[in-house]
Amino acid sequence: MTGFNLGPRARLSIELALAATSGDDHMMRPLEKDARTLGMTGAEIDMARSGSSFDFQVSKAIALALAPNSERRTCAMAAGIDAQVCAEIEAIAASHMTRSGLTSA
Numbered sequence: 001m002t003g004f005n006l007g008p009r010a011r012l013s014i015e016l017a018l019a020a021t022s023g024d025d026h027m028m029r030p031l032e033k034d035a036r037t038l039g040m041t042g043a044e045i046d047m048a049r050s051g052s053s054f055d056f057q058v059s060k061a062i063a064l065a066l067a068p069n070s071e072r073r074t075c076a077m078a079a080g081i082d083a084q085v086c087a088e089i090e091a092i093a094a095s096h097m098t099r100s101g102l103t104s105a
Helices: 008-022 025-037 042-049 056-066 070-078 083-100
Strands: none
Touching: 008 025, 008 042, 008 056, 008 083, 025 042, 056 070, 056 083, 070 083
């Protein structure tokens, strides 16, 4: 399980999970439309909104995005997601938090 690619489907899965977790309904519809355009099924979209995926590595990526911490990063790396991709996932999560106004003090 090496060479995980943070491609469009994985990114959208992460964005869907982050939007659903934060209750960002304004972003949900365009994200779902983009997901369908990429060929994601309704079940895949539902899984992403619930914070998971049918794909093991994408599930680990989503988990890291939802709770970026050293434990989740270690699990993601054990699943074959390299440190650079983990940093990208954490940046996506941080960007979402900033856009949603959910930054912690």
